Amino acid sequence: MSAALSAADDLATLSLAEAADALARGEVTSLALTEACLARIRRHDKALNSVIWLDEAAALEAAGAADRRRARGEALGPLHGIPMAHKDMYYQAGKPCSCGSAIRRDFRPAYTATVISRLEAAGALTMGGLNMAEFAQNPTGHNRHFGDCQNPWAQGRITGGSSSGSGVAVAAGFSFMALGSDTGGSIRLPASACGVTGLKPTQTRISRHGVMPLSFSCDNVGPLTRTARDCARVMAVLAGHDPKDPTSAREPVPDYEAALDGDLRGLRVGVPQEWFLEEVDADVLRAFEMSLGVLRGRGATVVPVRLAMMREVLTYGAIVSRTEAASIHANWMRDRPGDFAAHISGRLFPGYAVPATYYLEALSRRGPVLRGFARAAFGAVDLLATPAIPCALPSLAETDIDGGDPAALQRFAAVSRNTRPFNYLGLPAISIPCGFDDRGAPVGLQLAGRPFAEARVMQAADAFQRDTDWHSLRPKLA
């Protein structure tokens, strides 16, 4: 083992790709990686509150078994021996799956999500379930039932949600990768707020079988990792059609990691002239503009781009997920409304007053709106660049709707302003760390591409990370 890999703390803060490569070279064991992650969780999670449940014994047993298989020279998958924990909404037969809620606190599903099965088939092992917004229904990470996650970079600020624990666990060195889910920004927001990399793939790119639903039409599964390369390695395992999820796409899965060549010559990056930069705080804008310079330095051309159909995107997008969520939760809203946090039942409620004709109009316009948007945007550029969260990261108190501050609702909505449009459009989008705001919280750069252009999105993100070190910085934990 190299000197750089000698300390347990160092092991836990390697990128996933570095850890997997060190395992393959025999420089480290899965047991050592798993023990390093568990030790950091024991030491630091009382303050961060990112873990809902942990099965240490099973994780250590699986790590030992992984090491024995490697020692026997068996054929191994690309994630062999890598310990992970995921947002607590991925079904694993017989294991807890709270969905961040009181209602499902004791739920143990009878079957396993396809994405968990794929990760395990690739050799990954699962340590536990991570904190999240209740039923994945807020962009801040507030959780009345399990307690709020704490931002490891900035005490008292939001972690972003709904995949709050996933962002924290990856940032804090508890997990080399964590699955999140994204219906309005729930992967990209915690990635931005916690200074990690998070990819929302194209709608239909990854199976949702065995994943807690929020919105049939807008839910996406995706990874939070430390680097774009990590994302690419994991996406190779996750992406692809699943017969158990008939909505999953049959599009071929490219070699994502092979696309990471660092060369952005000829790439056209568009800065939207509508919506995305209309309400940006100065410190966030500063980090964003510096990021554009980095992309230019790698050979990209950065140009302003006019968007089409934004009014349609925002209006129709506002209705689809809220109506579907209301439908999914109707039984519990009838029978036990008091078991939801007030801001969750409050957000669900309007969905019961929306006419079905509005909902179907919003769904039926989705194809034409995507075509119109893509023609205008991607006729001119290959990628769109925006800040992931346009405002300086607010505090938990400033966005606590249940606390009674009327302004909290507006701050709450401002957080997901730039991520929501890409869910209605179904486009792939990544958030990568690109600096810090004036109060010391991370800022994220969002890059979005055409449908199924995950390779190009990750290529640009990886190129950016070759010339910056924001993704390599680690928070100092108490």
Add this chain to the structure above:
Amino acid sequence: MDEIFIAEAGATARRWSGIDIPNETARQMAADLLKLIADFEALRGGLGFEDEPADFEAALRDCKEPG
């Protein structure tokens, strides 16, 4: 807040779904539907006779990168 509208929204939820307004946040959120209605009004006439939800998957494929 428009109390009449909120009462109407509450009556709709009660009649069609058997769900009561759970709290003050729900009342505020229900009031926000007025803006949504106005936004929908501004888009009236856009829905084509042949438009339907399944077209979205076709649009994803159609809008891929060329080649």
